[in-house]
Amino acid sequence: MEGNSPAVRTSLPLRPFLAVCTALTLILGLSLAVLPPASSTTLANADCRPDGLYTAPGVTPPYCEVYDEAGREKMGEGHPRRTIGYFTSWRTGANNTPRYLASDIPWDKVTHINYAFAHIDDQSKVSVGGDSASNPATGMEWPDVKGAEMDPAYPYKGHFNLLNKFKKQHPNVKTLISIGGWAESGGYLDDNGKRVASGGFYTLTDNQAKMNTFADSVVEFLRKYGFNGADIDYEYATSMKYAGHPDDFTFSNPRRAKLMAGYVALMKTLREKLDAASAADGKYYMLTAAVSASGWILRGHDTYQVTQYLDYANLMTYDLHGTWNHFVGPNAALYDNGKDNELQEGGVYSAYGMGYLDTDWAYHYFRGAMQSGRINIGVPFYTRGWQNVTGGTNGMWGKSALPDQKKCPKGTAGDVGSTTPCGDGGVGIDNIWHDLDENGKEMGSGSNPMWHAKNLEKGIAGSYIGAYGLDPANDPDDRLVGTYARNYDSTMKAPWLWNSQEKVFLSTEDEESIAAKAQYVASKGIGGIMIWELAGDYAWDPARNDGKGEYFMGKTLINTIYDNLKGASPYGNQKSDQKPPADVLDVKVDLGDFPVGDSNYPISPKMKITNNSGQTIPGGATFTFDYGTSAPASMTQQTGWTLSVKAGHTGNNTGGLKGDFQKVTLTVPSWSSIPSGSTATVALSYQLPIATPSNYVLTFGGKSYALTQDYPKTSGLRR
Structure with a gap:
């Protein structure tokens, strides 16, 4: 369980295939480190490896015990997911x-x-x-x-x-x-x-x-x-x-x-x-x-x-x-x-x-x-829920700050000096699955099993509340008061209970x-x-x-x-939405040198390209790669290379993002090259965080290659 989210929930400020198998280890010492397409003699366990999953060099685990030849997990009849x-x-x-x-x-x-x-x-x-x-x-x-x-x-x-x-x-x-x-x-x-x-x-x-x-x-x-x-x-x-x-x-x-x-x-x-x-x-x-x-x-x-x-x-x-x-x-x-x-x-x-x-x-x-x-x-x-909520629509998008911010729970916004107040969490009857602080005191968070929330919705206090230490005869917070009305936002697909008398909101x-x-x-x-x-x-x-x-x-x-x-189709088993090249080059791409914490905005890592392919990547070569549409299609570079982004989604994400990938093309300058055994570094900038870019394709000399970076299945292994 994630438990509490970050101690200070501040918004973003405006301001690595066959395990690159043993064969690849041998190939690296040759002049051209290119993996050929898989043959019909490829081991079955290698067939079952999920696309993109790293495998320790020189080891082939028994993937087929858990995965089928398409790299999908076997979970029994009626369980495609x-x-x-x-x-x-x-x-x-x-x-x-x-x-x-x-x-x-x-x-x-x-x-x-x-x-x-x-x-x-x-x-x-x-x-x-x-x-x-x-x-x-x-x-x-x-x-x-x-x-x-x-x-x-x-x-x-x-x-x-x-x-x-x-x-x-x-x-x-x-x-x-x-x-x-x-x-x-x-x-x-x-x-x-x-x-x-x-x-x-x-x-x-x-x-x-x-x-x-x-x-x-x-x-x-x-x-x-x-x-x-x-x-x-x-x-x-x-x-x-x-x-x-x-x-x-x-x-x-x-x-x-x-x-x-x-x-x-x-x-x-x-x-x-x-x-x-x-x-x-x-x-x-x-x-x-x-x-x-x-x-x-x-x-x-x-x-x-x-x-x-x-x-x-x-x-x-x-x-x-x-x-x-x-x-x-x-x-x-x-x-x-x-x-x-x-x-x-x-x-x-x-x-x-x-x-x-x-x-x-x-x-x-x-x-x-x-x-x-x-x-x-x-x-x-x-x-999760709050008490004493003001504003919003039946509590949704309202606010509820703990009246005495000096009493904010340890680690929450008010406790660590944030200007954002900590919340006034539900207690008692609205908080039976609560944690205790270091002094054994209830921490208000509106945390309940859903079966208790359903009882609140039905106007039932629950025969079990005494086992959780509630004493409605002596503590007003432990009493069932008012009506918990169910609400539902059809865009967010999110229900909540709102007690208008008590001003209690339970998500x-x-x-x-x-x-x-x-x-x-x-x-x-x-x-x-x-x-x-x-x-x-x-x-x-x-x-x-x-x-x-x-x-x-x-x-x-x-x-x-x-x-x-139970009736769903088999789940998606390929990283890319396009068939990758059959040949694979030993070229690795890493993003690193990230500034720390709040200094990392705009998000500005260095992209390090390491060429161990046995040949020079010439000027004019292109790297294409994908990153998720969770970040805008606004990635740029500051190193004199050429970078363009084909958007998979633009605009807001109300009701959901419409595509999976923003597609980047990065071109090696005509006046430059990346000799084998060397590296090149490109400074990138983007706004929202992205997971490791993937689905790399390197093209030069009229031919395209996948990269070891992605641990891809070669064409003979794809289903």
Whole structure:
């Protein structure tokens, strides 16, 4: 889960194919490093590698165990697209709170389960804590719960035992261990539940030895507990100051300039260690990541150069608005509607002509670097909300500032000295899934499972509220007052509840909005949907609440996703929308030297072209490449080369971006060349962040080449 978005949500100111296989390693020493088209004798496992996925040199993992020959993931009948559910460790039923166990997962409706969370221990190894009967992952038991009986085949108990027990019954479902998350990216929760700010990913990536230790431990962990892969939830390796958990600022802020480089090194290390283990074990181990969807955070992620190492990316397209500031808006809008007051006040619309706090924008950001099928959009099964809202339409695009800004929660806008106020978050009956601050006090955020929000909408307080510490007899904040009316914006595909009496706004999800997102996924060839978290789903239970009925944990939203995706066509499996050249040159293109944080505007990296092809790239040669339409078609260069952009989308993005790629042509000056073994550097400038440019084609001497940069499938491998 992304948790709180950046500590200060400020608007953008106005101001790397066959694993370039072993054969390529040998070819590099020859005069012309060109990969020929694949022949009919190409190994089947190489056929199954997804387009653009990096493979460790000299290793061919058993891709065909997981992927078909078109490079699409095999997920079983009725699942052409992914449904990935986060399953959390902490909904164990402790203190009589509602529990959600592996036996509650709708196994026939999901394709992947991400277990949240493991962390990095003080030995730089992955861990879920000490072995004890109270450890939910490996030690707990639920002897009185039907379906939660332990499988004696495993030497451990807890959630891990049950996950493997049910995987026997549903062998097409894959499980991944999610490492990090909001609370454990820069530290961990000890065996007593106390958070220890230890450095986590921030200090792990300081040196390669630590990363090697960590990656080796991940391999050991997957083998020991039967997981199919690792999901890295590093929040966040961005150069934007005050992003991530506020307790980690002592580690993260001094390292901002090198966090992304460390993240890239970590993911490359993990990919290579997992590929080697896959080849050794004959079992393919996946590597995925939860990735930010916020334009503000992504600006400090360079060009998100980890995408080449990922089987797929899970976009955290939620927490796009929240009480870290006073702007009241949707948690997870599908589209921009041109009225976002946070973006208006930051001058975003006037500067770029588009908004960037919506799912469609984030999808197009990553589409610039990956095929649609290696991208999954995230949906929240929880709410966010404010109290004492003023303005807007039934609260939407209103404002709600905490009255005493000196009491802003740690890390939010007011706490770190921003001129943007922190928000006045919902509390009590409007906040049952809340976090506690360091003093054990409720943090107002309007966070609730969707089943509780559905009860509020129906005028039901919920028979479970006492288990969450609510005392309506003595605390007015815990009482159900007023009417929670459902509203829906048909442009954003965003529902919300508005209590006009209490001035409470809760951003929600329901069947209508989830169906719209599933249809969006189906229509665009997107890989699937990721859910935070499964325990927030709902269904009407007539037996609860002393027989009067109420909403409780259920499968309504999962069923909606399944029903809208089960008949979808195969997902998009090619990075480019055009067939690339058959021949491949060893020429690499990197974007680097990014200014840090707020200094990185306009976004002004250096493009470094490294020619190891064995021949000179002459003056007049052209490089064409794509970047996502999440950024305007306004890229320029300042090095005397010629650069032009063919727009794939122009104008605003109300209701969605209309194309995937802005297409760039960059021409080597006639008076210049790039000899083999040398580099050339071009200074670029653009406005909104872009993911790593892709689909390179280099043309000179009457012939065109793809680049090793893209890890492409050559023509003989394409389907």
